[in-house]
Each structure stands twice: as C-alpha cells, then as structure tokens.
Amino acid sequence: MIDQLVQWRSQPEAREHQPITAMSREQLRRYLQSRKSAKLADLADNDYLLIIEDENREEAVGWITLEIISRLHGLARIGYTISKEFWRQGYATAAVKAIVCQLFTETPVERIEADCSVHNPASRRVLEKCGFTYVGLKRRYLVIQGERIDHHYFELCKDDYHGK
Numbered sequence: 001m002i003d004q005l006v007q008w009r010s011q012p013e014a015r016e017h018q019p020i021t022a023m024s025r026e027q028l029r030r031y032l033q034s035r036k037s038a039k040l041a042d043l044a045d046n047d048y049l050l051i052i053e054d055e056n057r058e059e060a061v062g063w064i065t066l067e068i069i070s071r072l073h074g075l076a077r078i079g080y081t082i083s084k085e086f087w088r089q090g091y092a093t094a095a096v097k098a099i100v101c102q103l104f105t106e107t108p109v110e111r112i113e114a115d116c117s118v119h120n121p122a123s124r125r126v127l128e129k130c131g132f133t134y135v136g137l138k139r140r141y142l143v144i145q146g147e148r149i150d151h152h153y154f155e156l157c158k159d160d161y162h163g164k
C-alpha cells in the first residue's frame with residue numbers, strides 16, 4: 001500500500017487542485033503504521049486516511065481523507081482522490097456516499113464539510129451528487145502550487161441526510 005500511495009500522491013493530476021503535503025516514504029510508513037488499528041466508529045483519531053477499493057476487482061482505486069474537526073460538536077471534513085486511470089467510473093461518488101452513510105449512522109458526526117477549488121468541476125459535481133449543499137465561496141482559501149485559490153464550500157448535515 002505504501003508504494004501505491006507514493007505513486008498516487010505524486011501524480012500531477014492528484015496535485016493539480018489540492019495541496020498534498022510532502023511526505024517521505026518513511027514518514028508515510030510511520031503515518032500508516034500509527035493508523036493501522038484505528039476504527040472509524042470509535043473516532044479515536046483526529047484524521048483518517050481511508051483506501052477506496054473496488055471489491056469486484058479487488059483493486060485500490062483511490063483514497064478519502066477524513067478530519068475530525070471537533071468530536072464534541074460532531075464536526076468532520078472530507079477530501080477524496082481517485083487515481084487518474086479510474087476517473088469517471090463513479091468511484092468518488094460511491095466512496096463519498098459510503099463514508100457519509102457510515103459517519104451519520106455509526107458515529108456521533110452531525111455535520112460534514114468539504115471544499116473544492118473553483119477550477120475543479122469534477123469535485124464539485126461529486127459533492128452535489130452526494131447531497132451536499134453549497135454554502136459559499138471561500139476567497140483565496142488554499143495555496144495550491146504557489147497560488148492562492150478560491151474554493152467552493154459545501155456542507156451536509158445529518159438532519160438533511162436522507163441516506164441516498
């Protein structure tokens with residue numbers, strides 16, 4: 001899995017619209033090791049890296065990042081990346097729907113946030129298809145490849161979630 005992650009994280013397509021923190025192979029190994037036993041339902045960690053697998057092909061196709069912003073207030077933030085050779089096959093939509101379902105049914109999370117660059121229509125579409133509501137524009141939000149980029153800000157609250 002480390003080789004796979006190193007390869008995915010280095011893809012220019014994965015880096016075009018999101019800031020991927022530089023991590024050496026060793027740092028990545030230590031990070032994965034520290035996360036090995038973390039069960040999502042316990043929400044014991046502040047951040048998770050979840051691998052997206054196609055169970056029919058038994059193949060990893062991408063990853064989801066999950067940040068627990070506040071356990072007390074039930075706030076989380078998600079991000080997602082699909083390896084370029086698997087784009088436009090519905091993987092991101094299916095994976096985001098699955099994590100949303102798990103968070104709202106198995107954990108105390110009540111509100112999920114997500115942001116996407118204004119130059120990333122695919123990511124925006126994923127959020128729309130998963131039932132997220134557009135909140136507004138975060139101007140000059142993140143630095144991506146040396147430039148401050150405006151981001152669309154989306155939210156999904158448990159009360160508005162209908163399990164689709």
Ligand SMILES: CC(C)(COP(=O)(O)OP(=O)(O)OC[C@H]1O[C@@H](n2cnc3c(N)ncnc32)[C@H](O)[C@@H]1OP(=O)(O)O)[C@@H](O)C(=O)NCCC(=O)NCCS
Nearest residue numbers: 017080081082087088089090091092093116121122123125
């Ligand atoms: C954004 C990303 C995760 C989408 O993954 P994916 O598995 O291809 O998405 P899906 O197949 O679930 O498609 C979701 C929707 O986006 C649309 N879409 C996909 N690529 C698109 C593109 N380049 N432009 C416009 N719409 C696009 C699909 O057509 C689909 O909408 P539809 O059903 O109405 O036709 C993927 O492109 C990716 O990993 N990009 C690099 C990393 C990244 O930008 N992550 C998000 C950071 S916020």
